[in-house]
Amino acid sequence: MRYIPHTDHDIAAMLATLGVGSVDDLFAQVPEELRARAAIDLPPGKAESEVRGHLTALAEANPVSPGMLTFLGGGVYSHFVPVVVDQIIQRAEFATAYTPYQPEVSQGTLQAIFEFQSLVADLLGLDVANASMYDGASGTAEAVLMARRIVPQRPTVLLARSLHPQYRQVVRTYLDGVPGVRIIELPWGADGRIDAAVLEQSLDDSVSCIVVGYPNFFGVVEDVARLSDTAHRGGALLVTATTEAIAFGLLKSPGELGADIAVAEGQSLGIPLSYGGPGVGLFACRNRFLRNMPGRLVGETVDHEGRRGFVLTLATREQHIRRERATSNICTNHSLCALAATVFLCLMGKQGLRELAERNVKKSHYTRDLLLQTSGCRERFTAPFFNEFVVAVPDARGVGQRLKEQHIVAGLVLEEWYPELKDCLLLCVTEMHTRAEIERLAKELRMKSEA
Amino acid sequence: MKNGKRGVLDEPLICERGSPGRVGYSLPADDLPERDLNQDLSPELCRETLDGFPQVSEGEVVRHFTRLSQWNLSAATTLYPLGSCTMKYNPVVNELVVRLPGFAQLHPLIPDDCAQGALELLADLEHCLAEISGMDAVSLQPAAGAQGELTGMKLIRAYHQERGHPRTKVLIPGSAHGTNPASAALCGYEVVEVPTGPDGMLAAAAVEQFVDAEVAALMVTNPNTLGLFEREIVQITAALHAHGALVYLDGANLNALMGVAKPGHMGADVIQFNLHKTFSTPHGGGGPGAGPVGVKKTLEPYLPVPRLVREQEGWRWSEVFPRSIGKVRSFYGNFGILVRAYAYILAMGSDGLTHATRMAVLNANYLRKRLEPAYDLAYATPCLHECVFSDDSFHHTGVKTLDIAKRLLDYGFYAPTIYFPLVVSGALMVEPTETESKETLDEFADALLAIAQEIKDNPAVLRDAPLTTPVSRLDETRAARHPVLRWGRG
Helix, strand or coil: CCCCCCCHHHHHHHHHHHCCCCHHHHHCCCCHHHECCCCCCCCECCCHHHHHHHHHHHHHCCCCCCCCEECCCCCCCCCCCCHHHHHHHCCHHHHCCCCCCCHHHEHHHHHHHHHHHHHHHHHHCCCEECCCECCHHHHHHHHHHHHHHHCCCCCEEEEECCCCHHHHHHHHHHHCCCCCCEEEEECCCCCCCCCHHHHHHHCCCCEEEEEEECCCCCCECCCHHHHHHHHHHCCCEEEEEECCHHHHHCECCCCCCCCCEEEEECCCCCCCCHHHCCCCEEEEECHHHHHHCCCCCEEEEEECCCCEEEEECCHHHCHHHHHHHCCCCCCCCCHHHHHHHHHHHHHHHHHHHHHHHHHHHHHHHHHHHHHHHHCCCEECCCCCECCEEEEECCCHHHHHHHHHHCCEECCEEHHHCCCCCCCEEEEECCCCCCHHHHHHHHHHHHHHHHC | CCECCCCCECCCCHHHCCCCCCCCCCCCCCCCCCCCHHHHCCHHHECCCCCCCCCCCHHHHHHHHHHHHCCECCCCCCCCCECCCCCCCCCHHHHHHCCCHHHHCCCCCCCHHHCHHHHHHHHHHHHHHHHHHCCCEEECCCCCHHHHHHHHHHHHHHHHHHCCCCCCEEEEECCCCCHHHHHHHHCCCEEEEECCCCCCCCCHHHHHCCCCCCEEEEEEECCCCCCCCCCCHHHHHHHHHHCCCEEEEEHHHHHHCCCCECHHHCCCCEEECCCCCCCCCCCCCCCCCCCCEEECHHHHHHCCCCEEEEECCEEEEECCCCCCCCCCCCCCCCHHHHHHHHHHHHHHHHHHHHHHHHHHHHHHHHHHHHHCCCCCECCCCCCCCCEEECCCCCHHHCCCHHHHHHHHHHCCCCCCEECCCCCCCCCEEECCCCCCCHHHHHHHHHHHHHHHHHHHHCHHHHHHCCCCCCCCCECHHHHHHCCCCCCCCC
8 A cells, every 4th residue: 555654574573573473463452342343345445546537537527617607605705716825735844734732843834823813813903813713604603602701691692694594503503502592683674784773672781792794695795883883882792704705805894893703714815615615714803802712823922042933822721721611622723724815815915905805896796787787687685795796586596597507507596595585696706707707697697587 | 134043044924025016916807897996885885905914926925935834844744743643644646636626616505416526425435434433324514523523512412402301411531632521511511520540441330430310421532542442442332321321432543443443333322533634634734624423323313414315316415404403614514625535545445444554553552662661651551553651751850741842853753742641641642653664663763762861861952952943942931921913013
């Protein structure tokens, strides 16, 4: 086997050192009745060429761009990934290291995470960011648990119904079993945003936090300043959850608008779609909540000779020290994806991220206008949006089916997740879509809705 | 610019490089007619600038991160014997297959009939993991081992809840990973520590004393974190089951069991698989990993949704499992990691996986034997895939386990896991894995033996170590006392 170096000669020499007759003898501790009677019932091993052949056949059974034109967002976004990002994260020194327990020989990983924390804190407009969470959904659940630790006497969590449905599901799973917790869903208003007056009515001194999507699942830009103001007046924390981090190239940051904890999925920042994972959870908060934060943190320090260096720090919050009293059970996070996001953000820089965000706004708004003007689609929400929007299309499901035959996935049929949104499509348009593709969508959509 | 100790160039923070107006990107030409963006998105909604963001060229970014990478030791660079982490070779071909466009560019919300290759891969991976472990059903959704534990404990809670009472306590041995108690606590359980016996193992009789009608489960790692197979595992799991309690078997150490014994035969009701350990996916400096769970039939109805179902026209995702605990992360799990693990299983095959386990155990025992003359074993019980030494042999000299770890860096090796498990004084926990050759093990053993001699002859050199790394020992107290967690603003 090419991954295992032992020759018969090596094995014999090692057994001789050990003074045992066979490798089987090393398993004497395993009770006889538990020993496998038969081999693992799987095929024999394959050569590299066979592995590649087998996986290539499976991959080719999934039609992707350019053969398939999709306008899907909904939590995972198609953006250009500069080749530098993938080249850097494939460097074995980054990819095959582990948690930097020995900082003297892990400064590469540690400094990169420190840079990640800095960039994320800037992007989200908050004081401090951690070394990453698994994804936006579990990060949101951790934010809710953190808010509960900060104001433990308040059992109610207000979740916007316009928050990504899977984020809401994950929050529910994480909170199940936490004593006394109550989850209330906040409806969206006519324009697609949460109505601050409705929020005010739902708010009492039992509410620990309010969780809103920014932008929300429909791409709509919430009035976060107003929501955080309302939340704070009620003594609750405001948590924002973002699925499309590119939005912060342009939109005001959650921190600037008063959010106490901001979570985002960072997949858009240089990480491929990869059928939904792995991405990376971005997690930031105000300084005063630092010791309630989940996850790893990297801090700056000096070595014995006074040189700058970086270490894992404030670990007394974490499971390997605090065990059942830790702020979270998270151990391994998504470090290599955090590195990808760091490299991506460095390449885009101050100017590029803004231009990229502007291009997304332009492409998506152009598309929205074209669909409303030419394809019989109706606008569903009037509030401002970033790069996703909802249109009403008669028989959305049937139209989707017919477009698929033309190798177009026009968007997500919302009815599957929101029964109240019949015949609605959620579309996402990014810098990856060309004008020709957008016009093709409009044309086919017109023909299929007329059909 | 100053030089690092090994002649590697120093590298500033990326924000200290560059110059205003310099860029490292280019957007394609704008093919749309002009629009007024202020009409689309009011300037009131937009931020001023991205404070603190770098302004650097593409070449500067490459140089920056290339230099940083050179400050890391990694499993590709050297033996990385972190106990309990299974730092085996990460096959390079896995990096190629995961980047095939049909995987890398596949959107998770694409209709199922356009993702049949992905679904078939996932279904077959579920089957492979079930077969290797002897469990009945698998969910690939959890993102990491700790999330697998959380998922498993949620399943156990749902099981008890459906029988009228979720129960209140979870039993966990003192030698367990910290994630075990943290995951149990996250599910609302009180953690009760079960003492490890003088031989490093749990005794069924000792466990029995703790089991009552309030115990929801025992969380047990087998082989345990001392690298020892829990000999009484069958009696232990039977004792739990006799009281209606369940058994969570932490599969972090599955690398010691493949083709030898199956957790499903030991009385485990649920286990997690750490694909970044046993199944070779790269550790990434701390993830992403993947932590699928395997369950017995009794727990299958509670598995996370969506689940794969087979129909006439192919595979599809189904949400229709009303007793499910829900979701623990978005979409279907860390697909990119699942693809790599699947490629590994294909490459190894039935015989290869078994051979991996056998050679991992041979390597650990060989190192144990070679080091035994100089370092005290925490337990005399024969080990499987890893071995644990205590600081008993050198404690009196004033040298600490930490010093030995730091000195090993000077010899060109990463250090073993230290001060874990907590039940061993000054623990030094070594897991070589099967992908290291006898020569490498000998070099590593020689280094540790040389260090043992240094403890006798020149202990000062250990306290000053490491002497050859890009930075010397770092002031961790200062980092915690005055946290600086981001670069300066502006």
